[in-house]
Structures are given as structure tokens and as C-alpha cells.
Amino acid sequence: MSPVPERRSNKKVLTSVVLVVIAMFGFGFALVPLYDVFCELTGLNGKVKTEAQAEIISQVDQSRWVTVEFVTTVNGSMPLDFRAAVDKIKVHPGEYQTVTFYGVNRSDKPLIGRAIPSIAPGWTTQFLKKSECFCFNEQRFDPHQEREMVVRFAIDPELPETVGDVSLSYTFFDISPQ
Amino acid sequence: MSVSAIHDDHHDHGPAKGLMRWVTTTNHKDIGTLYMVTSLIMFMVGGAMALVIRAELFEPGMQFVDPMFFNSMTTLHALIMVFGAVMPAFAGLANWMIPMMIGSPDMALPRLNNWSFWLLPFAALMLVSTLFMEGGAAAAGWTLYPPLVLQTGAAFPFTIFTIHILGVSSILAAINIIVTILNMRAPGMTLMKMPLFVWTWLITAFLLIAIMPVFAGAVTMLLTDKFFGTSFFNAAGGGDPVLYQHLFWFFGHPEVYVLILPSFGIVSQIIPTFSRKPLFGYSSMVYATASIGFLSFIVWAHHQYTVGMPVEGELYFTYATMLIAVPTGVKVFNWISTMWRGAITFESPMLWAIAFVVLFTMGGFTGLMMSISPADLQYHDTYFIVAHFHYVLVSGAVFAIIGGVYFWLPKWTGRMYDERLAQLHFWLTTLSVNLCFFPQHFLGLAGMPRRIPDYALQFAEFNAWSSVGAFIFGFSQLIFCYIVIRCMSGRGEHASGEVWEGASEHGLEFNLPSPAPYHTWETPPNVH
Numbered sequence: 001m002s003p004v005p006e007r008r009s010n011k012k013v014l015t016s017v018v019l020v021v022i023a024m025f026g027f028g029f030a031l032v033p034l035y036d037v038f039c040e041l042t043g044l045n046g047k048v049k050t051e052a053q054a055e056i057i058s059q060v061d062q063s064r065w066v067t068v069e070f071v072t073t074v075n076g077s078m079p080l081d082f083r084a085a086v087d088k089i090k091v092h093p094g095e096y097q098t099v100t101f102y103g104v105n106r107s108d109k110p111l112i113g114r115a116i117p118s119i120a121p122g123w124t125t126q127f128l129k130k131s132e133c134f135c136f137n138e139q140r141f142d143p144h145q146e147r148e149m150v151v152r153f154a155i156d157p158e159l160p161e162t163v164g165d166v167s168l169s170y171t172f173f174d175i176s177p178q
Numbered sequence: 179m180s181v182s183a184i185h186d187d188h189h190d191h192g193p194a195k196g197l198m199r200w201v202t203t204t205n206h207k208d209i210g211t212l213y214m215v216t217s218l219i220m221f222m223v224g225g226a227m228a229l230v231i232r233a234e235l236f237e238p239g240m241q242f243v244d245p246m247f248f249n250s251m252t253t254l255h256a257l258i259m260v261f262g263a264v265m266p267a268f269a270g271l272a273n274w275m276i277p278m279m280i281g282s283p284d285m286a287l288p289r290l291n292n293w294s295f296w297l298l299p300f301a302a303l304m305l306v307s308t309l310f311m312e313g314g315a316a317a318a319g320w321t322l323y324p325p326l327v328l329q330t331g332a333a334f335p336f337t338i339f340t341i342h343i344l345g346v347s348s349i350l351a352a353i354n355i356i357v358t359i360l361n362m363r364a365p366g367m368t369l370m371k372m373p374l375f376v377w378t379w380l381i382t383a384f385l386l387i388a389i390m391p392v393f394a395g396a397v398t399m400l401l402t403d404k405f406f407g408t409s410f411f412n413a414a415g416g417g418d419p420v421l422y423q424h425l426f427w428f429f430g431h432p433e434v435y436v437l438i439l440p441s442f443g444i445v446s447q448i449i450p451t452f453s454r455k456p457l458f459g460y461s462s463m464v465y466a467t468a469s470i471g472f473l474s475f476i477v478w479a480h481h482q483y484t485v486g487m488p489v490e491g492e493l494y495f496t497y498a499t500m501l502i503a504v505p506t507g508v509k510v511f512n513w514i515s516t517m518w519r520g521a522i523t524f525e526s527p528m529l530w531a532i533a534f535v536v537l538f539t540m541g542g543f544t545g546l547m548m549s550i551s552p553a554d555l556q557y558h559d560t561y562f563i564v565a566h567f568h569y570v571l572v573s574g575a576v577f578a579i580i581g582g583v584y585f586w587l588p589k590w591t592g593r594m595y596d597e598r599l600a601q602l603h604f605w606l607t608t609l610s611v612n613l614c615f616f617p618q619h620f621l622g623l624a625g626m627p628r629r630i631p632d633y634a635l636q637f638a639e640f641n642a643w644s645s646v647g648a649f650i651f652g653f654s655q656l657i658f659c660y661i662v663i664r665c666m667s668g669r670g671e672h673a674s675g676e677v678w679e680g681a682s683e684h685g686l687e688f689n690l691p692s693p694a695p696y697h698t699w700e701t702p703p704n705v706h
Contacts, residue, residue, distance in 0.1 A: 028395030173414030
């Protein structure tokens with residue numbers, strides 16, 4: 001076969017194209033942390049901080065009420081009864097409240113669960129201050145044990161006045177070793 | 179376009195003898211043929227799965243298959259049609275046509291070419307074999323959303339590995355095509371002289387190398403979530419299933435343009451030839467294709483309007499998506515202007531190309547309807563979206579491929595296909611494809627959900643029509659198989675080198691004899 005006139009070496013183009021492929025594979029994985037950062041910056045997605053924040057004594061805004069509703073869900077077929085002591089409470093922005101949740105293990109085996117919090121509307125996550133939450137740790141339930149769990153939180157007085165209701169949602173996931 | 183070196187004076191080694199020719203070949207024409215034949219087989223396999231779906235949906239109630247198997251059918255039908263039929267068909271056309279169109283003797287990396295093809299049949303076989311595994315094949319839809327897809331049984335890792343292998347195969351093909359187009363053009367074949375099929379494939383190849391690695395990463399994360407305890411998409415471990423949707427559609431939206439851009443290229447070759455005019459607005463076609471390629475990367479979340487996006491997000495994705503209609507409109511305008519006052523004849527390739535323009539535009543319009551996020555809440559996951567993407571992928575991508583095969587088959591085999599049979603094939607296919615998919619618009623608007631094997635009684639008539647259309651469509655393709663096999667086995671009239679009247683003005687490939695010799699353009703042509 002007669003030689004092909006090559007203006008650039010194939011190797012050079014090949015190398016740069018392969019580098020693009022490798023870079024894009026890396027980019028796919030880089031999107032995972034980027035996604036979290038993006039959600040945190042924009043407050044999308046209702047992801048709630050899973051670390052305690054120190055209680056700050058701030059001015060309690062006595063002039064208005066915010067209704068906080070609680071939603072409890074158990075993921076999949078985890079044998080757990082999970083409910084909040086109250087469906088909703090009214091709080092003044094700035095004041096700390098403690099709400100009790102109950103979990104009952106319906107099975108004959110010990111259960112380890114992890115509650116994942118979320119808030120709606122998602123962007124209000126930055127105004128939720130929690131000093132204590134059962135969602136910060138794994139929760140262990142002995143067979144047929146009933147346990148009380150608490151959340152202590154306040155709503156930041158900076159919360160825009162247009163928001164009258166927020167929903168706090170907790171979903172229990174079964175993370176018992178199989 | 180005129181050419182000075184028309185003939186190779188060097189009559190040389192033909193193909194090797196025996197079956198090993200096909201295993202060891204590095205010839206772009208052989209590999210093109212392998213791709214096309216594999217694609218046709220997978221098209222029939224995927225089509226058979228579609229007929230299982232349509233048989234079950236012929237009447238309300240459960241008839242033939244259980245729901246799990248039904249969902250495996252929808253999943254595998256999509257994966258096979260996308261990765262096993264349409265993409266290999268484009269790769270086959272690229273292998274056959276790009277070197278002949280740009281005046282190159284072969285692809286730039288022939289051994290890589292062989293490898294990228296031979297990964298394909300094994301991956302396809304592995305995918306089909308998951309049907310027989312414990313727990314059945316993947317049934318979560320081709321999007322493979324977690325957490326549902328993680329419930330797949332023994333088939334799960336095989337499905338993922340299949341996607342890895344198919345991904346490697348198409349990345350290698352794309353790399354090869356990029357290097358070939360950038361490096362192997364004949365003297366005088368500047369970028370802005372390249373036929374549009376070559377241009378659209380160049381842009382497609384860039385899309386492929388950018389998105390397939392991301393998809394490979396996303397399914398790898400599924401795999402480690404399932405087997406190695408990671409929590410990329412597992413909320414219990416701090417992950418987020420919605421992240422998968424973003425990763426998937428970052429791949430998935432450019433992917434649907436991978437499935438359509440080469441079709442634009444094929445149609446842009448066919449229409450000028452049979453209109454006996456140069457393509458109207460060549461450079462605007464190139465820029466429109468490039469802008470569609472760029473826009474495809476910034477609109478992915480319009481597949482996810484229902485996940486709970488903020489209003490700003492929905493607005494952005496709505497407007498960005500609508501923007502795609504502009505370059506697409508430019509292309510449709512140019513095709514029609516090419517035909518305007520042309521001396522048009524209606525041989526089969528032209529019929530397919532015209533049907534493509536009409537039906538693809540209809541599919542594009544339903545796409546525009548769905549780009550409007552508040553309206554999309556009604557269309558989401560209904561038969562409306564099924565109708566939309568079948569209009570753009572069946573009467574779009576598949577029609578263009580079939581048209582391209584009729585257009586170049588005489589060049590490949592040296593035999594003219596049977597025009598009367600081909601016309602019968604065209605009319606049966608076009609009427610049945612509309613009978614099959616048009617009623618699905620109404621079903622979707624009325625709220626019939628997709629991927630469900632049963633439906634409410636009021637949907638019965640439209641579904642019955644749709645199933646009748648699907649069966650006529652499916653069996654009409656046997657005519658196509660017969661026509662192709664007849665030409666391949668050397669029956670039918672001899673085709674001239676030019677094949678179509680005046681075609682040598684429209685492409686270098688029609689300056690070669692028919693059938694195209696095993697080696698072509700060993701002396702590069704001079705393109706003026």
C-alpha cells in the first residue's frame with residue numbers, strides 16, 4: 001500500500017482524544033462532590049446539615065409564628081414503626097423547641113437504622129438550626145424495643161416573612177448488617 | 179466537486195479467504211459490512227421485543243407475559259435499539275463512507291477499528307443472555323434509575339458490564355473517526371468542503387468521547403453501590419438518587435443527538451442528489467449541527483422536570499431547550515430549500531429522506547411541547563413521550579439509516595436493488611409507523627402511563643390500532659432484509675459507478691466503480 005500523506009501524526013491526535021476520554025471519565029466522578037457543593041450553595045434539594053450547631057441565643061421574634069410540620073417515613077420494608085409525637089408545632093423564629101419521635105422495632109432481630117432529614121421548601125435549609133437530632137447518629141433498636149428520640153431546633157429569625165410553613169421530613173433507612 | 183485521479187492503477191490483494199477474513203479484517207469496508215449486518219440482526223431482535231410489548235398491550239388486561247418480563251422487554255428493547263441497532267448502523271455507515279467520501283484509503287487506525295467492532299457482538303450477546311438469568315433481565319427502564327435498578331437479580335452486573343463494553347466500543351469507533359477525519363483527508367478536501375455526513379459524524383464523535391465516559395462512570399457507581407457498600411446514590415449513606423438522574427441525562431441528552439446527527443448527515447447527502455441541486459446553505463448546516471451539539475450539553479434536566487427543581491431551574495431548562503428548535507429549524511429549512519425548484523425524482527432513498535423531514539419535524543414539535551416545564555408535568559412518563567421519541571428515532575434515525583442503505587447499497591454491492599419492492603417497503607413502513615405511533619400521542623395526553631403492561635378500558639381502541647401498526651411495521655422489515663440479501667448475494671441489475679444520475683457531482687464515492695473495489699483512493703484524489 002502506498003504511504004498515506006499525513007499532515008499531522010495520527011499519534012498526536014489520538015493522544016489528545018484519548019486524554020479527553022480519560023478527563024471526561026474523571027469529570028463524571030468529579031460531578032459527585034460538585035453536585036453536593038452546588039446543592040449546598042444554592043440550598044436546592046433540601047439537604048439538611050447532619051452536624052449539631054451550637055445554640056445561639058438570639059432575639060426571639062415574638063411577632064410571628066412559623067408552623068413546622070413533621071413527616072416520618074420508613075424506607076422499603078424495614079420493620080420499624082416511626083412517628084412524631086406531634087404532627088406540627090407553631091414556633092416563634094429564634095426560639096428553641098424539642099420534639100420527640102418514637103420508633104418501635106417490630107421484629108425479633110436487632111435493627112440499626114439511619115434517619116435522613118430533609119426540609120421543604122428546600123432553600124429554607126439555611127434557616128434551620130439544630131442543636132440535637134437523632135439523625136446525627138445511627139439508631140439501634142433491640143428486638144421489640146420502643147425508643148424515644150429527640151430533635152431540638154430553632155428557626156432563624158432571618159427567615160423571610162413570606163414563609164409561614166416548613167416541613168421537616170425524616171426517612172429511616174435500614175442499615176443493619178445483612 | 180471534480181476529481182482527477184479516478185482509478186487505482188494498482189490491482190492488488192483482495193480480501194483474505196474464508197471466515198477468518200471477517201475476524202482479522204482491518205479493511206474499513208469489511209468492518210462497515212460487519213457493523214451493518216450486526217445492526218440489522220439486533221434491529222430484528224429489538225423489534226421482536228417491541229412486538230412482545232405491543233402484543234401484550236393489544237387488549238386491556240394481562241394476556242401473554244407477566245409484568246416483570248414486560249418491563250424487561252421495554253428495558254432491553256431500548257438498550258438494544260440504541261446501542262445495538264442505531265449506533266452500530268451509524269458506525270457501519272461511517273466506516274464504509276467516510277474514507278470514500280474524504281478520499282482516504284482506509285480509517286486512520288485500522289486495528290483499533292477491528293477491535294471496536296468485535297467488542298460489539300459479544301456485548302450484545304451478553305445483554306440478551308441476561309434474559310435467562312435468575313431474577314430476569316434488568317427491568318428498570320433503559321435509564322437504569324436507582325434505587326429500582328438495584329433490585330435487579332443476577333443480571334445486574336452483566337447489564338452494567340454490557341454497557342461498559344458497548345461504551346468502550348463506541349468510544350474507540352469515535353476516536354478512530356475523529357483521527358480519520360482530521361488527518362486522512364485527500365489534498366484539497368478542506369473541512370468546509372467535506373460532505374455533511376462527514377461533518378455530522380465528526381461532531382457526533384466529539385459528543386461520544388465526551389459523554390460515554392460519564393455514563394460509564396455513572397453505571398460504575400451503581401455497581402459499587404450495589405456490591406461494595408458505597409453510597410453515591412444511596413440516601414441512607416448520604417448519597418442522592420437524583421444525582422444519578424443528573425449524571426445519566428448529562429450523558430443521555432447528548433446521546434439522543436448522537437442518534438440523530440448522523441441521520442441529518444445522511445439526509446443532507448440524499449436530498450441534493452435527487453433534487454439535482456447543491457445543498458442549500460452548506461455552511462449554515464455545519465454551524466447548525468455544531469450548535470445543536472453544543473446545546474445538547476446544557477439542557478439535560480428537561481428530562482427531570484418532576485424531581486422538584488426550583489422555578490429558576492425549570493425556566494432555564496425550558497428556554498435552553500426551546501433554543502434547540504432554532505438550529506434544527508435552520509436544517510429543516512435548508513432541506514426544503516434544496517428541494518425548491520429542483521428536478522426531483524422519487525427513487526426510494528429520496529422517499530425515505532422526505533419522510534424523514536416530515537416525520538422528524540413532527541417529532542421535534544412534540545419535543546417542543548414537552549420542553550415547556552409546566553405542560554411537561556402532564557406528559558411526563560406517559561405514552562406522549564413514547565410517541566415523541568419514536569417519531570424522532572424510528573421515523574427519524576431509522577428512516578435515515580434505511581434511506582442511506584438504499585442510497586449506497588448499489589455502491590457497496592454493485593447491484594441495483596429491486597425498486598418496486600423497495601417502494602412497497604417504504605409505503606408499508608411509513609403508513610404502519612404512523613398507525614403505530616400517532617395514536618400514542620392521544621393515549622399519552624389522556625394519561626396512559628408508559629412501562630405498564632395493563633391499562634384502563636378507555637384506552638383500548640387506540641392501543642389496538644397501535645399494535646396493528648407495530649406488527650405491520652415489524653413484518654414489513656422482512657422485505658427490507660430480502661432486498662438487502664438479494665443485492666449482497668449478487669442478484670439484480672448491475673449498478674453504474676455513478677449509481678444515481680448526476681451523483682458524481684455530489685460525492686467522491688460516486689466517482690469510484692460499483693461495487694467499490696476492496697481498496698480505494700490508494701492514490702488520493704485531487705479535490706478542487
